[in-house]
Amino acid sequence: MWDFPLFPSQASTNAAKVDALMLFEIGVLVFFTMLICILILGFAVRYRRGKAADRSNPPTHSLSMEVVWIAVPMALSLVMYAWSTRIFFDLFSPPADAAQIDVVGKQWMWYIQHPQGRSETNELHVPLGRPMKLNMTSQDVIHSFYIPDFRIKQDVLPGRYTSLWFEPTKVGEYNLFCAEYCGTNHSIMIGKVFVMEPADYEAWLSEKGVGPSQAEEGERLFVQHHCAGCHRDSQTVHAPKLEGVYGRPVPIQEGKDVRFVTADDRYIRDSILLPKNEVVAGYEAIMPSFKDQISEPDLLKIIAYIKSIANRETSQ
Known part of the structure; x- marks a missing residue:
């Protein structure tokens, strides 16, 4: 009935790791939000005006409570920091055998160049199960290369090279966006990523009419x-x-x-x-x-x- 997924599909090796961290953070957020709401409601009911509650000796401090509310958030923060740092380094440490594809962002399109000589505009064809490294730069303003189903996003800067990598896990067609406002027609700077079987990808690379490498x-x-x-x-x-x-x-x-x-x-x-x-x-x-x-x-x-x-x- 409802075709509205909370998360895009997981179509790369990075996706499950990013989603696991996000779900953990959401779980922590929900838990403490509910805890605070319940405590506020409980204290409001218990100590409302006119309620016969003991107010003769209000607490001024509690060392144990102070230790708990410092130690628990710190421990959770360190867990999330270590977890996210590991994912961050994984996302920006491509395997040595990753194939490189060059990407140039410009208002308002993506130009993509394969080393074998094939080039494309607003489309990216990649093989299933092979690590791919994108070497990116901008010809004009700051853009941001974003594939939601792969859980990757990287700013594309003029005058500099940035990179990211991914390994597709599902054959299919996926959306490519610019996630950084880049001018009047920013909203139309979109494209498609096509994940193909390796044999189909090799055939696509060598199609008739492909120029020099x-x-x-x-x-x-x-x-x-x-x-x-x-x-x-x-x-x-x-x-x-x-x-x-x-x-x-x-x-x-x-x-x-x-x-x-x-x-x-x-x-x-x-x-x-x-x-x-x-x-x-x-x-x-x-x-x-x-x-x-x-x-x-x-x-x-x-x-x-x-x-x-x-x-x-x-x-x-």
Whole structure:
């Protein structure tokens, strides 16, 4: 009769853990709300005006009561803190074998790029039973990537990369929302997530018409924007070579000091858009900025290419 579930369906490995914590917190809330209401009602009836109750020796303090009302809420708070911390770290610690998909939020749509070359708008296709990591950024304002049935939500920020992961447990179609007000048409920034059987997903990825892989497209952009003229190992220009650099420490010159940063997605992005912010030790700050020249989706493709050459040796 009533088709109005209190919770969305549980369609990922994270969902049951999040729901268990939420139900525990609701149970604690209901218990203490009922307890307080019953005590208020009971005392109001017992000590109402005109009632023959003993008021000759009202209590001024009770050490045991003070200990109880401090210790019990503290214990419950620590339990919820430890429980939620464990879930939090699980939600933001993807498995090492998680497949990565890039997501760009922009007013008012989601652009999604699969590493195999398939891209989609306001739709996300994923295989059943495989951990998936989303690497996300925004092209304009703050968005928030939210899939209720997976119990995941993460802000998507301009100028930064954020991530989340999930492992689908049920084949089906699920809603995707933007959960952060992002302008006039915020309410239409919705999409669908399709969880498919692994064989169907592989067939979908390789359908006719799919273009080059994300890394191959990134290599084309790398050449198109003349990055290869300085940064390939075969060039003689005095510039940092990118073969084998991703994921490794890079020495950054800061005055007379040198500090090391990891060459991750953030570092590569900032090196393209803000090249003078972190100059590699031993090199001059002569690289021009490509800000407003390369879109966020294209930046992700170039980063994918640099990742693909992470294991190549360089003669530098």
